[in-house]
Amino acid sequence: MSEINLELNQVSRRFGGLQAVDHVSFNVTKPELIGMIGPNGAGKTTLTNLMSGMLKPSSGTIYLNGRRIDGHPPYDVTRAGLGRTFQITRALGRMSVLENMLVPGLAHNPRASKVDLTERAHEILTLLTIDHLTNELSRALSGGQRKLLELGRLLMLDPAVIILDEPFAGVHPRLQDTITNYIYRVHDNGKAIIFISHNMGAVFELSERLIVLHHGAVIADGDPQTVRSDPAVIDAYLGHDEDD
Amino acid sequence: MTNRGRSPDPQAIARNLLGSLGIYRVIDGIHRVGAAIGAPVSAGFKRFETRVDAGIGRRRLGFILLGLIILYFLWFPNDTSQSNYAKTVFISGFFYAIMSSSWALLAGIAGQFSFGHMAFMGIGAYVAGLIARDGIVFALLGVNVTPESISAVGAIILGTAAAGLVGLVIGWLLLRLRSAYLALFTIAFSELFRIMMLTEYDYTGGSNGLSLRPLLEIADVNTARQVEYYLMFGLLILCLLALYWVANSPIGLFLRAMREDEDAASALGVNVVRYKILVFVFTSMIVGFAGAIFYSDVGSERIIPEQLEILQMSLIIAYAVIGGMESLIGAAAGAFISRYMLEAMRQVVISLPFGMTTHDGSDAFVWDTGYWRFALFGVVMVFTLRYMRNGLLFPIITWFGGRDIAMKETVSKRESDDEHAARLEADDE
Numbered sequence: 001m002s003e004i005n006l007e008l009n010q011v012s013r014r015f016g017g018l019q020a021v022d023h024v025s026f027n028v029t030k031p032e033l034i035g036m037i038g039p040n041g042a043g044k045t046t047l048t049n050l051m052s053g054m055l056k057p058s059s060g061t062i063y064l065n066g067r068r069i070d071g072h073p074p075y076d077v078t079r080a081g082l083g084r085t086f087q088i089t090r091a092l093g094r095m096s097v098l099e100n101m102l103v104p105g106l107a108h109n110p111r112a113s114k115v116d117l118t119e120r121a122h123e124i125l126t127l128l129t130i131d132h133l134t135n136e137l138s139r140a141l142s143g144g145q146r147k148l149l150e151l152g153r154l155l156m157l158d159p160a161v162i163i164l165d166e167p168f169a170g171v172h173p174r175l176q177d178t179i180t181n182y183i184y185r186v187h188d189n190g191k192a193i194i195f196i197s198h199n200m201g202a203v204f205e206l207s208e209r210l211i212v213l214h215h216g217a218v219i220a221d222g223d224p225q226t227v228r229s230d231p232a233v234i235d236a237y238l239g240h241d242e243d244d
Numbered sequence: 245m246t247n248r249g250r251s252p253d254p255q256a257i258a259r260n261l262l263g264s265l266g267i268y269r270v271i272d273g274i275h276r277v278g279a280a281i282g283a284p285v286s287a288g289f290k291r292f293e294t295r296v297d298a299g300i301g302r303r304r305l306g307f308i309l310l311g312l313i314i315l316y317f318l319w320f321p322n323d324t325s326q327s328n329y330a331k332t333v334f335i336s337g338f339f340y341a342i343m344s345s346s347w348a349l350l351a352g353i354a355g356q357f358s359f360g361h362m363a364f365m366g367i368g369a370y371v372a373g374l375i376a377r378d379g380i381v382f383a384l385l386g387v388n389v390t391p392e393s394i395s396a397v398g399a400i401i402l403g404t405a406a407a408g409l410v411g412l413v414i415g416w417l418l419l420r421l422r423s424a425y426l427a428l429f430t431i432a433f434s435e436l437f438r439i440m441m442l443t444e445y446d447y448t449g450g451s452n453g454l455s456l457r458p459l460l461e462i463a464d465v466n467t468a469r470q471v472e473y474y475l476m477f478g479l480l481i482l483c484l485l486a487l488y489w490v491a492n493s494p495i496g497l498f499l500r501a502m503r504e505d506e507d508a509a510s511a512l513g514v515n516v517v518r519y520k521i522l523v524f525v526f527t528s529m530i531v532g533f534a535g536a537i538f539y540s541d542v543g544s545e546r547i548i549p550e551q552l553e554i555l556q557m558s559l560i561i562a563y564a565v566i567g568g569m570e571s572l573i574g575a576a577a578g579a580f581i582s583r584y585m586l587e588a589m590r591q592v593v594i595s596l597p598f599g600m601t602t603h604d605g606s607d608a609f610v611w612d613t614g615y616w617r618f619a620l621f622g623v624v625m626v627f628t629l630r631y632m633r634n635g636l637l638f639p640i641i642t643w644f645g646g647r648d649i650a651m652k653e654t655v656s657k658r659e660s661d662d663e664h665a666a667r668l669e670a671d672d673e
Binding site: 054075078092093094095103104108133142143144145153157171172175 | 494505507510512513660664665666
């Protein structure tokens with residue numbers, strides 16, 4: 001089991017007059033399944049972008065396994081051991097599914113043998129039920145299959161912490177089961193997973209810990225049952241927000 | 245439904261008119277002739293295909309053909325029936341093949357649609373020429389290079405280094421620019437360089453151009469042409485090998501990932517900053533090197549700012565597009581064939597049959613095409629972009645199983661989420 005220590009200290013991000021993320025602090029120190037929820041515009045995706053290096057925080061620090069990663073470019077954060085998927089999938093369209101898998105594999109370890117990486121890619125694609133598409137261009141994949149491919153690419157990196165941005169959105173229920181299996185499996189391999197979802201059923205079923213964001217700030221952080229009955233959460237989110 | 249009570253159908257009238265004129269019979273006849281010729285040809289091709297697949301295999305056949313083409317090029321200058329002019333055309337064809345294939349790596353594979361390629365070539369040539377004429381002082385290193393102490397080769401190497409250095413700076417400046425912005429930036433850079441060379445005429449020779457130190461000093465014209473030919477051809481092979489080596493290494497994979505989606509590539513651990521700068525430095529050095537050699541009296545005796553115009557750059561792009569932007573060998577072949585055709589079409593001669601003569605008594609029409617050949621070239625490019633976006637050579641390269649363009653889509657295998665789910669459910673039971 002790899003070392004896991006993700007540490008956010010007072011992380012904030014402003015966009016002009018909007019405080020998108022407001023002094024967020026939390027730690028991830030063990031292989032947990034963490035659900036992250038919040039109404040639309042609560043700052044979930046911005047926080048993901050801050051953690052993965054796509055955005056720089058206006059203030060605050062982020063450490064991963066003792067290394068400061070805030071403000072570092074995404075490839076550096078990825079190599080430090082934090083991988084992410086995108087809410088809107090970003091398959092490398094005119095490259096084959098296998099090539100999509102080899103890019104992170106070789107980026108992670110340029111000296112790795114292509115044969116070994118290909119073998120590993122096949123194992124992962126089989127787990128994700130898209131092994132029959134190995135040599136297809138990834139732009140020929142359906143929406144759900146692209147989600148699966150993104151999850152597969154993450155495994156090639158072997159990160160300690162994985163952030164999944166809306167892994168279930170727009171995916172056929174049966175493929176959602178495949179994704180759920182994937183999440184359990186990766187979790188069993190000793191990785192921390194933070195997943196953002198609007199699918200409340202999935203969140204309460206999967207997560208061991210729940211972080212609730214509202215107006216960019218963490219309003220609750222704890223086990224799902226406690227969070228569910230937290231008055232602040234009910235008021236801000238579950239109670240009367242008609243969006244969800 | 246009947247037509248009664250309605251105004252007559254104009255289409256029906258037209259059909260009847262055409263029918264009575266026998267147009268349909270003519271069209272039908274053309275179809276029949278086409279089918280009569282086409283069917284045996286395509287059947288013959290199918291037979292050929294199966295025999296190749298059963299025998300030596302397409303890939304091997306492709307390599308054999310490539311070998312034969314290379315042998316032809318090696319033999320060509322020894323063909324005594326060919327003029328020195330023909331050799332000159334080939335030499336410039338090789339040069340443009342280097343330009344287009346390296347641009348294909350930059351734009352087709354790495355996705356950096358740059359208009360600065362000609363300018364980088366110009367930097368290589370101008371710097372080599374100026375250093376050979378005036379020398380250079382490296383104050384920090386305490387080295388003073390005088391014109392007497394530097395050889396033509398030394399000047400070419402320094403020109404190449406200068407092109408690489410500028411490539412490094414430009415690559416760094418372009419880090420945050422994509423697609424149209426990158427193209428505009430490189431157009432501006434390229435024009436800036438050209439106008440500088442034009443304006444500083446006291447130093448650069450202005451529109452008269454700059455002579456570089458001749459690389460070869462061979463008195464006999466025929467021998468000189470032959471040596472220049474082999475030099476440029478060797479350089480083309482060398483450049484193609486270097487380009488393929490990069491394209492087929494993990495770097496090539498990262499470059500394509502960068503082309504597809506920079507953010508996604510970065511999130512997958514690809515250091516996009518490094519590879520973007522690297523591809524600019526690498527291709528700049530290649531064209532800087534090729535330019536410095538070509539203008540050292542190998543293909544041309546002087547570099548003129550006119551060579552660096554956007555029109556010239558557009559031609560490089562057009563050659564690559566016609567040959568296949570994402571295939572290095574396709575772009576090279578596209579450039580060579582286009583150059584050759586543009587040269588061959590300078591004058592079109594149509595001999596008249598049956599002893600007919602023109603009004604001034606000659607037995608052939610002679611058409612000096614002038615700029616019309618570029619117009620025709622434009623038509624070819626429009627056709628390519630509309631109907632064969634991967635280049636005119638794409639069907640040939642894929643037939644031989646070329647791997648460098650993985651653009652084939654097997655739509656038959658496409659599967660919707662629902663179908664995928666249904667298959668999984670069937671497996672569950």
